[in-house]
Amino acid sequence: SSRQELEVIHEIPLYRPFVEKWAQVESFQARPDDLLISTYPKSGTTWISEIVDMIYNNGDEEKCKRDAIFNRVPFMEMSCPGLLSGTEQLDTVPSHRVYTITHLPVQLLPVSFWEQDCKMIYLARNAKDVAVSYYHFYQMAKMHPDPGTWDEFLGKFMAGKVAYGSWYDHVKGWWEKKKAYRILYMFYEDMKKDPKREIEKVLQFLGKDLKEEVVNKILHHTSFQEMKKNPTANYEMMPTWAMDHSVSPFMRKGMSGDWKNYFTVAQNEIFDAHYKEQMKGSTFKCQMEI
Numbered sequence: 001s002s003r004q005e006l007e008v009i010h011e012i013p014l015y016r017p018f019v020e021k022w023a024q025v026e027s028f029q030a031r032p033d034d035l036l037i038s039t040y041p042k043s044g045t046t047w048i049s050e051i052v053d054m055i056y057n058n059g060d061e062e063k064c065k066r067d068a069i070f071n072r073v074p075f076m077e078m079s080c081p082g083l084l085s086g087t088e089q090l091d092t093v094p095s096h097r098v099y100t101i102t103h104l105p106v107q108l109l110p111v112s113f114w115e116q117d118c119k120m121i122y123l124a125r126n127a128k129d130v131a132v133s134y135y136h137f138y139q140m141a142k143m144h145p146d147p148g149t150w151d152e153f154l155g156k157f158m159a160g161k162v163a164y165g166s167w168y169d170h171v172k173g174w175w176e177k178k179k180a181y182r183i184l185y186m187f188y189e190d191m192k193k194d195p196k197r198e199i200e201k202v203l204q205f206l207g208k209d210l211k212e213e214v215v216n217k218i219l220h221h222t223s224f225q226e227m228k229k230n231p232t233a234n235y236e237m238m239p240t241w242a243m244d245h246s247v248s249p250f251m252r253k254g255m256s257g258d259w260k261n262y263f264t265v266a267q268n269e270i271f272d273a274h275y276k277e278q279m280k281g282s283t284f285k286c287q288m289e290i
């Protein structure tokens, strides 16, 4: 089945070049020692991946950079014509595969991840900052259709008519799963506030113990300023037809609360009311007021 069929059945739009080989994704065989990183787009995927990579490389920046160029595993649901798909690449990686990344909503994750009880890190970011970041990403990353005006895009975001669907369903779906599976559920806002504490949480979750100086090195290497100038992390190696950083850099602002520069008072009121409705009945909480 193809991306188009998938979208019709599940009503979840997906990135244009992704998921042409859905059957491969569906039947993907996870291994018990696989680590999965899952996020809704624009929630800090690149950031948490860099942290995990640095942890597995014991703070060796050069190894981490080589990893990023040669064998950083792409999105598992990625499949572009003419390239090895994400799952094909994963199949060639010997155990222990460091990690794999996905933006899939919980109901579309290949079942083998649940069956194998893999460890998973889910990173969430507040909806308003995600919407702003996503709007800029839609403009610079050419795999997206034209987002229209900010107001139009915000409407689409709220309606879940953006790639990977509803933010609300995504964060809630993974939040529910953490009750029964080994999911470390993290927040971008916590990482901004106290990155060292959050890195230590990841270490504990992975059962890794690193010296204080190594942790400090990871902290420095994964700061926004460092990642913004790191060519293996800032996506500047992408050709301009795929990502145009002159429209908006991938490493844009890296802050919490930028939404205040974009939401009008009226948009904010409508958004808050809709948010309340969407999140009704869920114990999920994130920090919006920063």
Ligand code: A3P
Pocket: 039, 040, 041, 042, 043, 044, 045, 046, 047, 129, 132, 133, 134, 136, 222, 223, 224, 225, 227, 250, 251, 252, 253, 254, 255, 258
């Ligand atoms: P902004 O557009 O708000 O700046 P993803 O990797 O999921 O696509 O998320 C990208 C967002 O994470 C961008 O947000 C980017 O700037 C931010 N980001 C990337 N690395 C970061 C870091 N080290 N610290 C803080 N934010 C970071």
